[in-house]
Amino acid sequence: MASDTAPYDAFLLVSFGGPEKPEDVVPFLENVTRGRGIPRERLEEVGEHYFAFGGRSPINDQNRALLGAIEEDFRTSGIDLPVYWGNRNWDPYLADTLRRMEADGVKRAVCLVTSAYSSYSGCRQYRENLADAVADVGAGAPRLDKLRHYYNHPGFVEPNVDATLTALAELSDAVRHDARLLFVTHSVPTLMNDQSGRGGAYVSQHRSVMEEIVERVRQETGHRYVSELVYCSRSGPPHIPWLEPDVNDRMEELAREGTEAVVVVPIGFVSDHMEVIYDLDTEAKATAEKLGLEFGRAATAGLDPRFVAMVRELVVERAAVEQGKDVARPAVGSQPPSWDVCPAGCCANARGPRPALCGQD
Numbered sequence: 001m002a003s004d005t006a007p008y009d010a011f012l013l014v015s016f017g018g019p020e021k022p023e024d025v026v027p028f029l030e031n032v033t034r035g036r037g038i039p040r041e042r043l044e045e046v047g048e049h050y051f052a053f054g055g056r057s058p059i060n061d062q063n064r065a066l067l068g069a070i071e072e073d074f075r076t077s078g079i080d081l082p083v084y085w086g087n088r089n090w091d092p093y094l095a096d097t098l099r100r101m102e103a104d105g106v107k108r109a110v111c112l113v114t115s116a117y118s119s120y121s122g123c124r125q126y127r128e129n130l131a132d133a134v135a136d137v138g139a140g141a142p143r144l145d146k147l148r149h150y151y152n153h154p155g156f157v158e159p160n161v162d163a164t165l166t167a168l169a170e171l172s173d174a175v176r177h178d179a180r181l182l183f184v185t186h187s188v189p190t191l192m193n194d195q196s197g198r199g200g201a202y203v204s205q206h207r208s209v210m211e212e213i214v215e216r217v218r219q220e221t222g223h224r225y226v227s228e229l230v231y232c233s234r235s236g237p238p239h240i241p242w243l244e245p246d247v248n249d250r251m252e253e254l255a256r257e258g259t260e261a262v263v264v265v266p267i268g269f270v271s272d273h274m275e276v277i278y279d280l281d282t283e284a285k286a287t288a289e290k291l292g293l294e295f296g297r298a299a300t301a302g303l304d305p306r307f308v309a310m311v312r313e314l315v316v317e318r319a320a321v322e323q324g325k326d327v328a329r330p331a332v333g334s335q336p337p338s339w340d341v342c343p344a345g346c347c348a349n350a351r352g353p354r355p356a357l358c359g360q361d
């Protein structure tokens, strides 16, 4: 039987990677920040976040679980594609995974990266990592296509809507109605936002997800919650502007203005990365306690079956495109479905052009 995922003969999950034991932490941070100009004090501080969790990031286990769920979903949907996983910053490294794919006879794979939005860090840098890994492996490396951005796919947005509703329901009745929704994502340099997508896409994509969730929560609850986009994990030297406000700073202001409860909704993250379990569940929660704010945290998409099914739907959609067929491209909110092949110049590398796959340049 011809598979509806031709021309692909494998699926590749592409992610960030994280340390798994205390001895991994410093070499991991060196991998992440090589040539990125991150001050030493920031590195020491972030190292402490990892040490506080036993030197183990949750991200690799989350990717193993996601890959397992995708494999199972493929199997029950009659899709016969082997699944692979490779990282930018830690074992299993992309080049090692590509070597294994070559040895298994894989010729052409479709890739999902674990960043949903456009930015250099979340898109082009992965495209550069794929180019580097292919160059490393040589002529026998599989050909790679990257799935479109999925921040506005219903399979990503709907789990976030339900998670917001659940977190709101868990607040006490007295404060729920006037609770502030704080949609949280990873801060990036303002220049990186300016250069994201065809310009400013990082923030505008997050805003469209936030507005869609707020509207759907209104449809369910009859109340339009006052909402805003805030940031976590600011890094870099202090003289370089990054997206603001920081979630903690904003909670300070809100508490002073009389807000009694906040729900943080980490739409910038697909699972409970270190930024979620440290910056939100540990640091922001402590800030809320100090300020006397009631605090809720919405779950990330994680292993939600709709999110897992989205991966399959995107694979089938892209295969149909490659077969020359017309396809429906599900997308919710104010933004159209994203491109399959990144346009020239999108998510530019502020340090200058480098070889990248899956785009026009």
Ligand SMILES: CC1=C(CCC(=O)O)c2cc3nc(cc4[nH]c(cc5[nH]c(cc1n2)c(C)c5CCC(=O)O)c(CCC(=O)O)c4C)C(CCC(=O)O)=C3C
Pocket (backbone or CB within 6 Å): 016, 017, 018, 019, 029, 032, 033, 036, 038, 042, 043, 046, 057, 058, 059, 114, 115, 116, 119, 121, 122, 186, 187, 188, 189, 192, 233, 234, 235, 236, 268, 269, 270, 272, 273, 274, 275
């Ligand atoms: C947009 C974005 C995402 C996408 C959202 C997504 O993919 O989910 C993301 C993901 C991640 N970032 C992660 C960790 C780190 N990011 C760092 C540094 C930086 N991130 C940046 C941006 C982003 N990062 C930037 C502009 C820097 C400055 C250095 C540079 O310009 O490249 C540093 C260095 C120390 C520090 O500076 O904080 C670390 C340790 C982890 C793993 C977490 C875990 O272990 O669970 C993940 C998934």
Ligand SMILES: [Fe+2]
Pocket (backbone or CB within 6 Å): 186
């Ligand atoms: Fe990061």
